[in-house]
Amino acid sequence: MLLIHLIPKGPPLSLPIKTRLSNALKEGTKADKAIASYMSGALADLPFETAASIAKKVGVSEATVGRFCRSIGYTSFKNLKDHLKGDIADYPWLMSDRLKELQKSAAAGDAHLTRGMELEIAAVVSVYECARMPEWPRVVKRLASANNIHVAGFQTERGIAQYFANQMQYVRDGVSLVDLAGGNFAEVLASGKDSCLLIFEARRYSRLAKVLAQEAQATGIPVTLVTDPFCDWGHDVADEVFAVPTQFNQFWDSTAQMASLCNLLINSVFMELGSDVEDRLSRFAELYGRFTGHVGDPVAQVAK
Amino acid sequence: MLLIHLIPKGPPLSLPIKTRLSNALKEGTKADKAIASYMSGALADLPFETAASIAKKVGVSEATVGRFCRSIGYTSFKNLKDHLKGDIADYPWLMSDRLKELQKSAAAGDAHLTRGMELEIAAVVSVYECARMPEWPRVVKRLASANNIHVAGFQTERGIAQYFANQMQYVRDGVSLVDLAGGNFAEVLASGKDSCLLIFEARRYSRLAKVLAQEAQATGIPVTLVTDPFCDWGHDVADEVFAVPTQFNQFWDSTAQMASLCNLLINSVFMELGSDVEDRLSRFAELYGRFTGHVGDPVAQVAK
DNA sequence: TAAGGAATGAAAGATATATTTCATATAGTC
DNA sequence: GACTATATGAAATATATCTTTCATTCCTTA
Structure with a gap:
């Protein structure tokens, strides 16, 4: 230059x-x-x-x-x-122009895809509706204050659970991803009074989710369930149920928008914890060094 | 006035x-x-x-x-x-009335949240725009035909990578999540000619993603990178780069919409594979028994 | 058509945005 | 490894953009 x-x-x-x-x-x-x-x-x-x-x-x-x-x-x-x-x-x-553009090209090719997008946008709206439900603040408070948070997701929802857990670990201590390695849920059920459980579930692929929820509830652990709108047993075994749309004109269901709910939830917990978490993030920042100087990372955002 | x-x-x-x-x-x-x-x-x-x-x-x-x-x-x-x-x-x-409702309640409470929702909706649009980019079909063909697909994501993106891998495994064989347990990327780099690599990356948290991409490309393995719009090295080390918006008015970035891109990609690969994959899914259905009879699961969807 | 209130523009003041200077850092070369 | 040239960021400066004040104009209505 x-x-x-x-x-x-x-x-x-x-x-x-x-x-x-x-x-x-x-x-x-x-x-x-x-x-x-x-x-x-x-x-x-x-x-x-x-x-x-x-x-x-x-x-x-x-x-x-x-x-x-x-x-x-x-x-x-x-x-x-x-x-x-x-x-x-x-x-x-x-x-609006971008949408028109997409719809135009859809006319040539697959209108199918554009319809899927519309559904997916509607799903985003649903997710944000969840954040205004009366049970939302309750869940947030619990996730902010509980000693332990267990996060579970099986089959295709394991990724979502991991996504949530990984991010939540930045925000607070005591977050763990439920593992099936042991063949049972001892880690969750024996984790003491002040624990809570967050389950991601969909498509009824996995009976495990239901079993886990039942056992946890029997042990007195509050259960929050994130699932699709077709889950019929959720309200029986969970204290709160958030339903996220999953059908977007694709060959099978997509639980992608649960990730959006994850971030919304994490954000709420962050707000709830307030300045406590800022200290934590600063410590992380030092730890990782590479955080610094970039907007969009915790430290820079918190600082502003 | x-x-x-x-x-x-x-x-x-x-x-x-x-x-x-x-x-x-x-x-x-x-x-x-x-x-x-x-x-x-x-x-x-x-x-x-x-x-x-x-x-x-x-x-x-x-x-x-x-x-x-x-x-x-x-x-x-x-x-x-x-x-x-x-x-x-x-x-x-x-x-929709729902959206109006949300906007109304935004007036009372946090317009902030609604604003975030709009940004997130815009991100969905961006994702669907990716699916119309000229490089998209190339990636899809590769993911459909390659012998091995390696999927990588580190730090907070590990969950996304897992989400993609898990679902892709239903669609085809030879999909593996890159693991760092061994301390290097031998599994990827030694995986032979007909492999490809898909990396999820964001926020520059992880240098690993870049290193992996570089080494893979040097070995002749095609690299596709899904990242946020702030990644400055993507074009140097990847054959295709898809940028997914990540800033939604939240305290830090959200890579949630990458999950949406995942499903879109999986869906495209499914279409590309056509009837081959249907057989595969039927076999899975038998295997798991519990699939059957539910709307929204692979078999039911494929059948229709 | 006169009076009062609202709307408007001009210009001054405040804020946001972009450029330049200069000291420091970095990359390339021998 | 020292030297050179280029690249960069912080702070100062300049410029653009927006807001406010206030005097004037426009409209309404009696």
Whole structure:
């Protein structure tokens, strides 16, 4: 990168922005690549960004963003945005445009897929409805205060359970993923008074989930169940049941949106714990070193 | 119009912008109407405009544009632009009563949450856009035909990787989750010519993902990377990169929507494999007995 | 058509955003 | 490993953008 400012350096004439970005992706400096990479991945968001907001996200300085824009041929970030408008005028920024675009291409190919997307969006809405249910705060309080949290998921839901457990472990101690290695659920059932259990279940693949819930409840451990809308036994064996839609026009059910619920739940617990958890995250940050300096990681987020 | 500034006057919270504009078009003052009219006609250009630029076009003063925005419920023109991003609410299938209900209760409680939901919905759209990218069919073909599929995810993404692997295992043979137990990636790198690698990564928490990708590519194994939009090294070490949004107004990033991409990918592979996989699933169904008779499980779905 | 209230624009003030400078860090070269 | 050139970030500066104040205009209504 040159030091002479003010003069756009890059490809002098109007190449499309995408081309410029992918050139920078190959030839640029480290920071350049980072910026170019983010920009090309989030083209649709660019109009809403500022040099500073991008800088923060990719972890470089505001100045560098400005310099980068000059290095690929614009005079400034603002200038880049201006060109964005005309340069690829048909690129959709507005969600409604993006949806139209998808529907258009669906007409050619598979409308099936677009219908699936609509269902999946509806599922997201459902998930956020869960967060407004009267039992939600109760679950959150329990997950924040209990001594032990056991998280269970079998078959295809094991991944979801693990996802939840892994993240929750950042937020608090005493979170464990229920393991079947021992052949029974001793770890859960013997874990003392102040424990609770969160089960992810769907498709009735696994009888285990029901058995576990029953036994836990018999032992006096509160049970929260995240399942699909077809589960008929949930309310009998769980203190709270959250139903997440799973049918999105795909060849079989998808429990993907349970992951969204996971994060929502974790976020609520984080809020509940308040500053306690911040200390914890700072300690983690030191531990891992590599956390620092990136927005979007716990420390940076908590700090703000 | 009131003279009290600072307090947004209009419909208190999250009605779609179009609705607000058309209300203003009926009820507003002369200047309001002019602005509303221009804005609704040029929604797609708004991100590039400033209060001043609109003022000039419409023939009012800068101040009036600001006041107008406040009168329809935003705190400023900039605030209006912010809401434009990810504003999906005027899509008929989203105008479900449930969504309206949520938005209403958002007025009472946390608009924050509803805003997060909108962002998450936008992420779903992004995911489905991935499925229309030119590299998508290539990845699908590879995942359908390769001898071995290695799936990797570290730290918080391990759960996602597991989720994908577990489901993919129903669809085809030779799917394995990369394990770090051995301390290296021998299992992947020594797995022969016809292998491929799918990595879930985010937040730069894990250097491992990059190392793995590099080594795999050096060995001639095709690498597909699913990551967040902030990954700056993806394009260097992966044959295909899919960026999934991760920031939903929560205290840290959420990679939940990667799970949605997982299912989409699995579904595509299923389609690619066609009837082969149906046989496989039937065999599974017999094996597990308990599958049968339930809507939403593989057999029932495939049958229909 | 005069009076009062609301709406508006001009300009000053406040804030946000971008650029430049300069000191430091980094990468490449011998 | 020292030298050079480039790249980078922090802080200062400049610029753009938005908000507020206040005087004026416009509208309504008696």
